[in-house]
Amino acid sequence: MIYSIFDILGIIADFDEELATRSTSEKDVSTIKHLQQMDKINFSVPNFSKGLDWLNVSEELNLNYHLKGKLVILDFFTYCCINCMHILPDLEAVEEQFPFSAGVAVIGVHSAKFLNEKVTANIKSAVLRYNIHHPVVNDEDAELWQALAVSCWPTLVFIGPNGQLLYSVAGEGQREKVLDFLKVSTDYYSNKLNKQDLPVRLERDKVPSSYLSFPGKIAIWSAKQYIVISDTGNHRVVVTDLQGIVKHVIGTGQSGFQDGASDQAKFSSPQGVACDDTSIYVADTGNHALRHIIFEGNQTKVTTLAGTGHQGTDKSGGKSYTTQELSSPWDLVMSKTLDGGADVLLIAMAGTHQIWVFFLADGQWYKDMSHIAGTCIRFAGSGMEENRNNSYPEKASFAQPSGLALSPKASRHTLYIADSESSSLRSVSLNNCKVSNIAGGERDPSNLFAFGDKDGKGYEAKLQHPLGVTLLGHSLFVADSYNHKIKCVDLNTGDCTTLAGTGGPGAIVDLEDLTLCQFNEPGGLASDEDRKLILIADTNNHAIKVLDLEKKSLYQLPIIFPETVEKDADVMDKKSTVNAEAKTASALPDVSVKISDLELPLLIPVKLPDEQHLNTDAPNSWKVSSLDDSGLKFIDLLPSCDRRGKLRICSKDNTSSTHQVCLCLKLPCDVVPGILTLGLELQIFACLDEGGACLPPKAMHFNQTVNITS
Template identity: 40%
Template sequence: MTTAKRRARVRAPELVGRGWLNTGGDQVSLKDLRGKIVLLDFWTFCCINCLHVLDELRPLEKEHEDVLVTIGVHSPKFVHEADPEALKAAVERYEVHHPVLDDPELTTWQNYAVKAWPTLVLIDPEGYVVHVAAGEGHVEALSTIIKELVAEHDAKGTLHRGNGPYVAPEPTNTTLRFPAKAIVTPSNTILVSDSAHHSIVELEQDGETVIRRIGTGERGRADGLNPTFSEPAGLTLVPNTHGYDVVVADTVNHLLRGLNLETGEVTTLAGTGEQWRDGETDGPADKIDLTSPWDVAWWNGGVAIAMAGNHTLGFFDPETNQVSRLAGTTVEGINDGPAQEAFFAQTSGLAADGDRLWMVDSETSALRYLENGEVRTVIGKGLFAFGHKDGDADEALLQHPLGVTVLKDHSVAISDTYNNAIRRYDPETNTLTTIATDIAEPSDALLIDDELVVVASAAHRLERFSAAATKIDGEAHEVKRPSTDIAAGEIELAVIFTPPTGTKLDERYGPSTRLEITSSPPELILEGAGVSTELVRALRINDQVTNGVLHVVAQAASCSDDPADEHPVCRLTRQDWGVPVRVVADAPTRLPLLMGGMDEEPQQAT
């Protein structure tokens, strides 16, 4: 394991971008924030790990509200995310209650040498970087450091207490607010997950008239006749043999909930309410952690689960009340083959067609399916390629799709969310066409009387379209995130992790760290791919491959180190990186990835 040694105080680079949200129109500079502890959260709104961190930070921001200013630095991955209106909608959708810097050119991202979403940077009241951490699970460490900074700068007289620059936007009021998914009920009404209102809404078939709202509208996880949800998404009808007709993916609660359509009663079916980070994935449904279930589908006698939070598919068996991993390894990417060896990338939409389970992987802009234990990709080229292009599936492109719907002829309609379009894939001809455009972030679609009813999420309503298709020959895009240059031949990949203050690596039950490295294409790494328990790995890079992506998953378990503590508090830190690399002569032979602490050689761009 590599530990961090801070060798120099590094002045935090200024915040540079296109504009600001949640500041009442004011610009914000680090000079203005001198005397405050500043936490920069580098995020992009497509990223499930970034959404997890937004929720993790809420109690930290509340606890230290008089000394801490959190600033979201939005550095987009997809073209759509660089649209200022799309960012404004996302800030509302995910209830971001701190200032947000719009960084569409990744200027501030590069100035801070960031390599992964999400990355957190802590800046002291004098304007120096004191801590950097990538990924999730860092809140306790941050809280400890913040308390130390408060004590230090209180004593020095350099800490200023009081309000920060956050200004809440004007509230909005619509019947639906960022609806996510919808289904047709047995009584031919429409059931919609109203995610930003934390509830489920039943509508007449016109898609507008409200019959009832299930849920109080407040975030929560209460069961019963006055239930609460937290950003619910996927819905699926199930046989009512256990007292519920619908299974709801209660995404931010990391739960599956059951809904009785007759009574409106809600029960919890699966999950503990805690987010899965490591450990068991198979067992009694109420004992196994889930992670951001985004969609659900009744398939092969149970409920398939798009487990967006760890890039896997799960399965809930209502007869045995067991959950299990259906497919995936937790590595983010595209890898076909046997279900247990497949890589997924934030699966966000499911649809069953007999023995075939269709899915869309949003982060690889891919349409895929699972059938007979095998995963196959129909459309999609990887984590950093996307666009709006129709035609043969081998050349067709999507942009962060969130929904898929089986049509009567066994073709599928794709809610191509970041292209603001509905697309149709025909398995008979292996081609992709466009059905409709100019839809505000479609996230799901229903087929009712030969008409598509689309969940136009960012328009806060349902819209109707015919199934007529046109052809669009649009541009292909690649993520403009800068590649990292590495040398051919022997290089060292080092994950930097320092256990938080007052903790040590937990070796009581075996190795406390784990590192998994793969690549796209696989031939990029000639030697060194695979799994080990050390956070430093020697790799041999192929000089015949000029560009690729290193997929890195690292985790470290740490516990409180007080010998008098009979029951130490333990935590697991985990991060995955998809690092675009370019193999060039005379490039560095060491690639450091910072998971928590400070690198040996802190960087500051000029």
């Protein structure tokens, strides 16, 4: 008898039903019988197509060579999917209990939902961001997905040592079932298993650490005039002043779940941040928790407000503080109770596709229900993954809400939501609690594939997996993440238009034309009302960008974070920063200039490691300051040179990775003869020669002594 894939899936479904009625010992017997049956059928899984892009390995893998004799688990995933993120800890448990030496191998098969996810470079960023350390293949055209009739993300498909299909498990929350199946299977096939290692070469070992790593969200701490950044890839929170000088670093930088002082506390892939007058609240996404950063004098400490540290399935809430389980909280915004009396935190609960509320004090909420401080409840969303609008918030539904912004004005007391998986912008009126569409998406609430890149109004506008929103005036700004753009919705007219970005990933900062600027999956936005600025967490560029609405320009905020600052930096100021940088600066040959010229040409050698090359498309930049007591401020760039802040490469040594950077400076008119010491800082972007992976920016510091003569 010839079995089709659908026949096999039917047999697996019958096996699953049988397991549900068996005791633990009976399950083992049933599993062995199932394996014997699948061996007789011997339905072979098709091999990976040749020429596919692979990550975390040094060569393409083959089922008939590298993986022959192993129990293989194919994880069909797409990196936007919250459910796929949720099973990563399960896969880590599999790899810990059943390593290569046990004859088991986990292979990620990336089968994209969004067009942006088909690009290997973007998958590589996700592999780094989520610390995936098993092999991953980009099955760009979903050939294996179709051949095995996979129907949802995530799906795990188990392959036997002879390439035969054994079993499949769909959805999250299946860890116990997977581990039980592997325990019986490894015993059953023990004499046939190939226990050799695979040619693993992790992507994380190819790139250096950076000051910021995949920053997810950003907020303005108005009370302090600070910027708060969720440094997601480094598992910490970074606080800077408005010039980017680091003031606090909260968290060890290692993933974990631990309260305590700022240099002892641990987070796991934190995302949303919100501030009151004295403290910071954090959506600790990987820990499924809500954390609180408290500043008391010179002490900073972290406590947990809600969440158990493990993913929950509760879709109603009602418990208090750490007894209430959460599921991937992704963003936060401060608000008031509906009676206006007490502070609350509104939470984008991406894991259950809902909006929740945490009560910081006793107060009333929807339906005039009173709640005590510490209570955490569902506000809007049924828990179904849909794009359903409704006048009753609990009957509406969302699809992985990931960004929040609040308009506190009485006439428009509204919560705005970036609903990422439906590629839409939604709103909840806090006056009548009605859930509505703002832009993007589709009228059919079950259609989560209505994405694109199109300006327009309402459903006519198209977005692709937006992650961030912020308000300024009557405009709602959107991080249209997978379109690599910043868009703007006029809340008076409903028009959604592109403000900045080319539509393709990159790092170019063009100071004259916003449509020529580039982003790479921007994830978070914040607005500075006074200065008319939009701050952007440009996630895959490991950078914070600043969009000046009045000047219609974009620039990168320099994160001034000296190597000597590793922990909380309460006492750091600009002067100490300059001095710290000067200690590690390289001295350039002295130059002389006549006071009558006031023009100072400089040549700066930029040496990169042999395996790297300069990324000339990236926003390589410079700045100059005085390191002595002359009082000299920044030096102007001559009009005849490149625009201020961008580097011009004069020449390159073809025998090495050394470039000569040209700077042409104009000294102030009031400069006097004497010795002037300049501090030069270059922000350099490089890419690896092998694989082409682009690296986070690297700061290079130089001291230049200038002899000004008469």
